[in-house]
Amino acid sequence: MTKINRREVMIRLSAVLGVAFTAPLQAGVLGEKIYSGPSAPVTPLQEKLVAEVADVIIPATSTPGAKAAGVENFILRVIRDCYVPKDQEAFFAGLDRLDKNAVSRFGKAFSALSADQKNTIVSDAVTGDKDFFQLLKSLTITGYFTSEVGATQALDYLPVPGRFEGSYPLKPDQKAWAL
Template structure:
């Protein structure tokens, strides 16, 4: 066998292996997800949202009902790719918490929850450049990016978030494009 034939065969087998792996990955994220399990993850979603927006002198994400908003958005307003990545992300967090701390995420201490969320935030950092665009296009947003986006969106549009965490003017009056904030003033909930 000469060198050219060997290199050609190696390239063919390598290309075929990459195509098969890509096809399996593409199918993995584009299959129809089983969203019946989403209800059993509701306490986990509530705790994750509470770690992202904790309760301080203002209400947290759990008391604002953000977890119900997240489930509704995943079920009714997200693509299959995002739904699959979200379900796989919930499974990953549940198994990671059991492996690292020996208990479920819901029963971990707040410091442990913050460490788990920090780990998954670092893990889900998107690639830069062309590879990041291709990955986002083929597989959708990562689990943690979706979770943060829906948590903030749900909190800012909830009654408690808009009225108790942000400055809310029920009848804003005339339009002012740029209003300087006073020291200690909260951001505006109305635009």
Template sequence: MNRRDAVQRIALLMGGAMIGSTAILTGCKSETGKPTEWTPEDIAYLDEIADTILPTTSTPGAKAAKVGQFMTVMVNDSYEEKDQKVFREGMEKLNEAANDKYDNDFIKLTPQQRTEFLTALDKEAKDYAKNAKEGSDPHYFRMMKELTLLGYFTSEIGSTQARRHVPVPGRFDGCIPYKKGDKAFT
């Protein structure tokens, strides 16, 4: 018996509880889709969506962290072709829904209209997720929101200004004083 067979059998005996067991048993067969071209207008549009989700407050917002550009890279480099299609079509659906509700493109809405619109869309995405069947496509707005949060909080701005950043912690100190409203550590 070779090592690969032994690992597969152990994984099967453990009931597949081993981390990454599907990758070990079947091999990694996931491929990303073909990279799509993104225009500067696409990136600006995604920046506006992201900045509505995480606006500028006492810290810079998602647009300052260039989350729109981050989204395009992640969609091209990490998403399968069907998910890329859901995301791209979702950009169009979002704009069409804004047009239907406000007779204007999303990018031309007031900040209050954008917030109201995306709040309703977030509720729609949550309802969709509750009722979705196994293997169904994700809701496009959930994808946008997740990428916004990931892009922002892994950016320099999100990590150092929206959170308390300790680049090189000295030692573990489990008794750090916390006051309500303090930022989280990174």
């Protein structure tokens, strides 16, 4: 049996999820800190907004969603520890634009919107603020599927992997395997 290190798991996970791991994202997943200078301050409102938007990207279904997995903590840590101030400011400016769009369209902050209204605002960001949304989506997916909740409840989890079986029969409605 071959032992797989965390870096190899992340490479395989990125192939499965179709996530392009940038250097800051990979460093964040591995718990590394590649930026140690001053970070953009994060307000409690911004932290809540990250959690709410992440929960729209990965909502709770039969498994917990992004908010239940604490994905906002991962996202904010990666932004703080792995992105330079210019990129940090661009991320928080994107959050502000998303919240301002909610206020202009529905008269309420994003966090106060209904689920359908939140989906509308996020859909607007998919097309109107593509760079911001792609970064947030990538961080959300990576944070979720590398969290305990994502790896053990959303995916099947085999703590000690066995041998490779390339053609493994799946039962109806069986989840994909965590790597």
